[in-house]
Amino acid sequence: MAELVCTECMRMVVVQPRVNFMGFPKFQCPLCRHQATHPLATWRLVVYAIIAGLGVIGTVAMMAQGGIPIMGVIPALMMAAVIINFGVKSRVDAAMIRARSNPPPPR
Ligand SMILES: [Zn+2]
DSSP states (O other): OEEOOOOTTTEEEEOOOOOTTTTTTTEOOOOOOOOOEEEOOOOHHHHHHHHHHHHHHHHHHHHTTTOOOOHHHHHHHHHHHHEEEHHHHHHHHHHHHHHSOOOOOOO
């Protein structure tokens, strides 16, 4: 279990997040039923960035050899996840600031 912020009702909730297919922790807020997405774990972000980087290098190498530049699906997905993570993180950071000023949820 982890204490996470809901990006919809801006409150701290204790939940058991699940990881979606791209590796983002997701959970349903027990207070407002919103499906909240949280940023990637740091280790996951690092692994994704390395694989995406290798994918880019591989694609550039293919082009340099006159081949057709096709980026693998996995590096492309991981690069997309790294980009999406920026948006998710800024939303969660904003929610965290709001959650700190919100009163605790009614019991
Ligand atoms: Zn909520």
